[in-house]
Amino acid sequence: MTGRSDTVLVGVDGSGGSAEAVGWAARFAAGRGLGLEVLHCLQVASLYYGGGFAGSEVLFGDLQREGDRVVAEARDRVLEVDPALRVRTEVCTDSAAAVLIERSRGARVVVLGCTGRGGFAGMLVGGTAATVAGHACCPV
Structure with missing residues (x-):
């Protein structure tokens, strides 16, 4: 990753809110001459919780x-x-919130959609976004 001064970090999950976040982040980065890092975290914990299962x-x-x-x-x-x-772009297997918080140390800004695949209908901010906003080292 490059330094704080030239990277926008956007978390994606394939949802409509995520697509909007990507568009916003791209316009923000392009308008400021910044690079963009797109991060997607797989939700694999459920596959291995309790030791996994056949076919995991x-x-x-x-x-x-x-x-x-x-x-x-x-x-x-x-x-x-x-x-x-x-x-x-990167696909990782760790907690989305934990990775985004860690990567925020080297980012100018973190961009997230308002609700994603894990959010409850009607929520303005999902659990990942709320956690990242509360602990990130840069604006979210």
């Missing part, structure tokens, strides 16, 4: 492919905003 490797592969699809779509959206924008 297959499910992990499915999650990984879905994560790759989510970041590829986000990258495409970024490049629609500005084809010259420096964009880096």
Whole structure:
């Protein structure tokens, strides 16, 4: 990752709110000459809670492919905003909130959608966004 002065970090989960966040982050980064890091965290804890189960490797592969699809779509959206924008994508297996908080140390700003796949209908801010906003080292 590059330094705080030139990176916008956006968390994505494939939801509509996430797509809007990517568009906003891309415009913000492009308007300021910043790079963009797109991060998607797989929700694998449920596969291994209690020791896992038969077939969990297959499910992990499915999650990984879905994560790759989510970041590829986000990258495409970024490049629609500005084809010259420096964009880096990553799929990780850790807690989204924990990774976003850690990565906020090297970011100018963290951008998240208002509610994602894990949110309850009608909530303005999901649990991940609320946690990150409360603990990040930069504006969210």
